Amino acid sequence: MTRPETRVAAPGSTVPYPVLDRVFFVVGGVSAVWLSSLLLQESFQWGWAQLWFLVVFWALLAYLVLPRLHRILTHVYVPDYFIGRARTSDGLLGDPVNVALLGSEPQLHAVMQAGGWTLADDVTLTSSRRIVVSTILRRSYLQAPVSPMFLFGRQQDFAYQQEIDGTPGKRHHVRFWRCPPGWLLPGGLAADWLAAGTYDRRVGLSLFTLQITHKIDGHTDGERDHIIGSIAQADTAAEVRIIRDFSAGYHTRNGGGDSIATDGDLPIVDLRRTAAPPTPSGPPSDSRDKRPAAIVVGAALAAARAAAAGLLALSLVIFPQEHIDALLLSGGAREPNGGLTSGQAGLIFTATVVAVVLFAGTELMLAWLVFLGRGRARTLTMVLSTVAIGLQAAAVLNGGPGITLRSNLPGLTIDILLVLALSSDRARTYALRAHKEPKRDSSRPGGRTPF
Incomplete structure (x- = not known):
């Protein structure tokens, strides 16, 4: 008796890897290397605090940089089938x-x-x-x-x-x-x-x-x-x-x-x-349906970016005259026949406040949607961070001011960590699966569920 043929599915990843996700994945890895070098440079500028910077540098190297480099390389040389x-x-x-x-x-x-x-x-x-x-x-x-x-x-x-x-x-x-x-x-x-x-x-x-x-x-x-x-x-x-x-x-x-x-x-x-x-009853549980830590971290970082924009907006509202005076000074209002008028500075200031508030609201909404596993929100959030990283890198390459802890290193760190978190395999898989397949209904002993 001839045994019927059984079609065996490949046990690897079941979701195709979009080209855009590959770009974000590599951007995250390269940016992490850049961030680790910046932290190492900063460690030599802070005297007694140098040890703490070295600890942060080790943590970044061990938990972000090396894992991402390994992930990029193993995509090439580790087979994606059962061995x-x-x-x-x-x-x-x-x-x-x-x-x-x-x-x-x-x-x-x-x-x-x-x-x-x-x-x-x-x-x-x-x-x-x-x-x-x-x-x-x-x-x-x-x-x-x-x-x-x-x-x-x-x-x-x-x-x-x-x-x-x-x-x-x-x-x-x-x-x-x-x-x-x-x-x-x-x-x-x-x-x-x-x-x-x-x-x-x-x-x-x-x-x-x-x-x-x-x-x-x-x-x-x-x-x-x-x-x-x-x-x-x-x-x-x-x-x-x-x-x-x-x-x-x-x-x-x-x-x-x-x-x-x-x-x-x-x-x-x-x-x-x-x-x-x-x-x-119901289909079996699947660990890919559990919200991974990378999604939670990515949403938290997006919320942190929204909070920073909110604080900036609050500063603009509380101290409007100081910001308007800074605009007038930077616009050359004190020079004869040139610069901004008070009315123009006021319009620019108002437009800036509106833009910052809208940005903060958009970031907060994106953070919530990322937490829920929405794929487009995840992609848009990484696009914003990638653009911010690219602009800062371009400014440095063109001879602009260096990136330090006293200037824009905290913001750059948030953007890089956000791309690293949301470009991970687990975050990508969850975002692509979260609203395409029904929720699993399978309990675990002790009343714990896989969600």
């Missing part, structure tokens, strides 16, 4: 995919919790602050978040962990991704979920980005076997099939620069006989 490795948010090859599973999401949650695993919190400002404090003070945080990794063009749907020694600095953890409908493993093997499990042994600096991150144990097969052992112990109905030499055994590094090694075997765990609550 048995997850990818970091910077596009680097991450942890090996070392477990496959069959079964529903409730069955998976049930067996993991029965096996002594704790569902990890999503990455938010609150959870990020809490894990930093818990790690430094060596306090327990059983639900500590894990960094996002990507498979099938989206970050993990959820993650589980087991804390060691009462601190999130050491822990077992495993990320889970739901496989796309109809997708098969190489060789035609079916799987509903793929997982990548590793053991965090300490906190350190990433070799590739200099970020503070967890350093993993290189023997990832040990963590794989620990996951399978805990599932088998929690549910005797679970069946495990080992696919020998599924991927070539390799010695290489993950996205944080840690050495990893595996024998290439892939266990497929069948949980379809596991007792679990009924599957919730």
Whole structure:
């Protein structure tokens, strides 16, 4: 009997990358390099505060410049199809995919919790602050978040962990991704979920980005076997099939620069006989529908730009005569037969106030629309920032005044950070998906939803 052909969708990004987004992506990367050089120059002008500038320079280099450069390069040389490795948010090859599973999401949650695993919190400002404090003070945080990794063009749907020694600095953890409908493993093997499990042994600096991150144990097969052992112990109905030499055994590094090694075997765990609550109605959840931090940051920066324009408008209204006098002086009113009249200066001043108020209102509206995930608002916001960055760069190249902290460096920083945030893959994907697909209706244990 001939087996029917199964059409397998590519597991990469499902949304095409517009040319304009590529431009913004590169502009963000180049601008970040420029900003880091400006901050480094400023650090030599402030004496005792030089250390703080160097810290800011490291943070900019580690969390913005190097990740964006890696993202640009990995778009070129990292294949966008399944090769048995997850990818970091910077596009680097991450942890090996070392477990496959069959079964529903409730069955998976049930067996993991029965096996002594704790569902990890999503990455938010609150959870990020809490894990930093818990790690430094060596306090327990059983639900500590894990960094996002990507498979099938989206970050993990959820993650589980087991804390060691009462601190999130050491822990077992495993990320889970739901496989796309109809997708098969190489060789035609079916799987509903793929997982990548590793053991965090300490906190350190990433070799590739200099970020503070967890350093993993290189023997990832040990963590794989620990996951399978805990599932088998929690549910005797679970069946495990080992696919020998599924991927070539390799010695290489993950996205944080840690050495990893595996024998290439892939266990497929069948949980379809596991007792679990009924599957919730509606389509399955998708991590791409969650509002990413990049959208929130981009909206906040646009709101900050609106606030700055609002303060300028307030200054114009409160101190009108000072601004009118400045216009008269700059226009040469004191020179005979030349310059602006008082009436002309008043008209220019009024037009300026109206323009600044309109700009502030427009920026505030754009900030709200960006937060809601509107694609056109996101694009227009990046256009405004790109134009502002370009004008300042052109002024410097044409011999204009330098950019310093006392002049226009704060405004330039806001524009560059805004382009970096909104041109990221996660911000782009959310903006393109937010109003084209229905909201997902799938709850998570403990009453948490993926939104």
